[in-house]
Amino acid sequence: MAFELVVSGLSHRYGALSVLEDISFTIRQGEILAIVGPSGCGKSTLLGIAGGLLRPTAGTVSVAGAMPASLNPFTYIFQDFALLPWRSVAANVRLPIEHHPVSASDREKLVSDALARTGLSEFAGALPKQLSGGMRQRVGIARALVVRPALLLMDEPFSALDAQTRDLLMGDFEAIWAREKTTAAYVTHNLHEALRMADRIMILRRRPGRIREIVPVPIPRSERRGAAAERDLVRIHGELWGLIREEAQLADREIAHG
Amino acid sequence: MGDGPVKDAQRRISFRGGGFDPRPRPLVAWIFFAAVLALWQAGSSAGVIDSLFLPSPARIAVALQELIASGDLFRHLGASLARIGLGWLIGAITGVMLGGLIGLSWLGRSAGLPFISALFPVPKIALLPLLILWLGIGESAKVVTIALGVFFPIAISTYAGIDNVPRNLIRMAQSFNVPLSAIIWKVVVPGIMPSILSGCRISASIALILVVSAEMIGANVGIGSFLLTTGNLMQTDQLMAGIVAIAVLGLLIGALISWLERVLLAWR
Numbered sequence: 262m263a264f265e266l267v268v269s270g271l272s273h274r275y276g277a278l279s280v281l282e283d284i285s286f287t288i289r290q291g292e293i294l295a296i297v298g299p300s301g302c303g304k305s306t307l308l309g310i311a312g313g314l315l316r317p318t319a320g321t322v323s324v325a326g327a328m329p330a331s332l333n334p335f336t337y338i339f340q341d342f343a344l345l346p347w348r349s350v351a352a353n354v355r356l357p358i359e360h361h362p363v364s365a366s367d368r369e370k371l372v373s374d375a376l377a378r379t380g381l382s383e384f385a386g387a388l389p390k391q392l393s394g395g396m397r398q399r400v401g402i403a404r405a406l407v408v409r410p411a412l413l414l415m416d417e418p419f420s421a422l423d424a425q426t427r428d429l430l431m432g433d434f435e436a437i438w439a440r441e442k443t444t445a446a447y448v449t450h451n452l453h454e455a456l457r458m459a460d461r462i463m464i465l466r467r468r469p470g471r472i473r474e475i476v477p478v479p480i481p482r483s484e485r486r487g488a489a490a491e492r493d494l495v496r497i498h499g500e501l502w503g504l505i506r507e508e509a510q511l512a513d514r515e516i517a518h519g
Numbered sequence: 520m521g522d523g524p525v526k527d528a529q530r531r532i533s534f535r536g537g538g539f540d541p542r543p544r545p546l547v548a549w550i551f552f553a554a555v556l557a558l559w560q561a562g563s564s565a566g567v568i569d570s571l572f573l574p575s576p577a578r579i580a581v582a583l584q585e586l587i588a589s590g591d592l593f594r595h596l597g598a599s600l601a602r603i604g605l606g607w608l609i610g611a612i613t614g615v616m617l618g619g620l621i622g623l624s625w626l627g628r629s630a631g632l633p634f635i636s637a638l639f640p641v642p643k644i645a646l647l648p649l650l651i652l653w654l655g656i657g658e659s660a661k662v663v664t665i666a667l668g669v670f671f672p673i674a675i676s677t678y679a680g681i682d683n684v685p686r687n688l689i690r691m692a693q694s695f696n697v698p699l700s701a702i703i704w705k706v707v708v709p710g711i712m713p714s715i716l717s718g719c720r721i722s723a724s725i726a727l728i729l730v731v732s733a734e735m736i737g738a739n740v741g742i743g744s745f746l747l748t749t750g751n752l753m754q755t756d757q758l759m760a761g762i763v764a765i766a767v768l769g770l771l772i773g774a775l776i777s778w779l780e781r782v783l784l785a786w787r
Contacts (some may be wrong), residue, residue, distance in 0.1 A: 335694075336694070337694045343687045343688055345688060347786040356692070356695065357695035359697075360701055
């Protein structure tokens with residue numbers, strides 16, 4: 262039986278500031294749900310709560326059904342890569358499985374397998390400072406894959422990268438996803454990214470963050486880069502932009518307090 | 520733009536981006552150092568500088584050589600280094616322990632931080648008379664004075680280092696369910712090494728100041744007591760030789776810490 266992540270009645274406050282209010286949605290096994298919204302709409306807070314890194318003020322996150330076997334079912338990929346700078350690429354990828362009762366040879370096999378899947382085998386001994394931003398995020402992806410995650414929680418994984426690197430990495434990630442069919446929640450502020458990667462796109466409004474709409478992308482991922490899909494994608498992009506444009510403008514003009 | 524000919528109607532844009540780039544040139548440093556020594560030597564030889572109050576570099580070098588040959592220098596330096604070594608070790612270990620508690624636990628921070636803030640500004644040499652009363656005039660009072668001087672900068676750099684370990688690295692480890700002890704050993708400890716090593720650098724110079732001061736107050740052997748005795752006897756060449764020896768010792772300690780930084784922080 263497939264599993265579902267069920268988020269129900271979630272609210273979160275930072276002191277007097279209500280960041281998220283009454284958020285309910287599900288992520289089905291095998292799908293990628295993009296979470297899109299203007300700055301300050303609580304996207305990253307929502308992702309933090311979904312994976313147990315933040316405690317919500319109200320509401321629950323639960324799993325229905327059986328999750329596939331995993332060394333770390335809820336696994337994050339971070340915007341700033343979060344690599345340990347004193348560890349080599351291989352040692353960074355090994356970190357999540359060092360505390361598991363896995364034999365040393367199995368552990369090294371898991372690491373070399375994750376490095377191979379992300380094209381990092383020849384960089385195993387390199388330090389993060391020696392790598393480009395794109396390669397560093399590949400290490401972040403390899404570190405996530407090594408635990409065979411049931412649900413990937415991706416917090417703007419490509420936003421710290423330049424446009425070309427982002428395009429390359431998304432291509433890599435699409436290939437990985439096509440092979441492994443990993444379920445993912447994908448936070449981004451970039452509609453193009455969401456339209457390329459996601460099966461459904463959840464639009465959040467801000468202050469407090471509420472679900473505005475969940476929009477399906479009814480084009481198979483493999484066909485989205487072809488000319489035939491372009492008109493549909495442009496139309497969906499226009500609809501989505503219409504939903505967030507006004508609030509993005511408000512966010513842009515806001516003066517920070519505190 | 521290049522340096523080609525500029526036509527009448529065109530005007531070359533003048534360069535205005537220079538300066539504010541004081542990169543040192545090692546050769547200039549050596550030349551300047553040699554020039555100061557030469558000027559000093561010339562002043563002494565010409566009788567402009569009174570050698571009783573400021574002996575010439577050559578006389579200081581001879582005195583240094585004699586002190587080395589007689590073994591006196593190493594006897595005094597050895598005694599001082601033993602006090603520094605023991606005091607630094609005690610101060611550093613207790614400093615890392617309390618700094619770690621302040622950095623990692625709310626209870627440690629609530630109880631320990633006011634204590635550190637209140638006592639850090641007290642010049643530790645001011646505590647020596649009290650420590651002599653408590654511990655006697657022997658080695659313990661001097662070692663504890665040094666330990667106290669080392670304790671505070673190490674404790675502060677430990678908890679400041681923990682505060683500066685990027686929280687995203689700790690959250691990352693938590694997101695993979697890495698156990699707390701492994702987070703401390705694999706994330707926090709390597710992350711605070713830069714801060715600890717800069718604490719070592721500061722505390723080593725404090726230890727050097729304190730050992731000299733403490734030995735001037737109550738010791739028969741040690742570089743501080745040697746300086747005080749030679750000063751009282753107006754043996755300024757030996758006094759200056761002692762100062763040179765301390766300066767070299769300070770440089771060696773600094774070089775050792777720089778080497779440790781290169782080895783332990785190669786990842787930066």
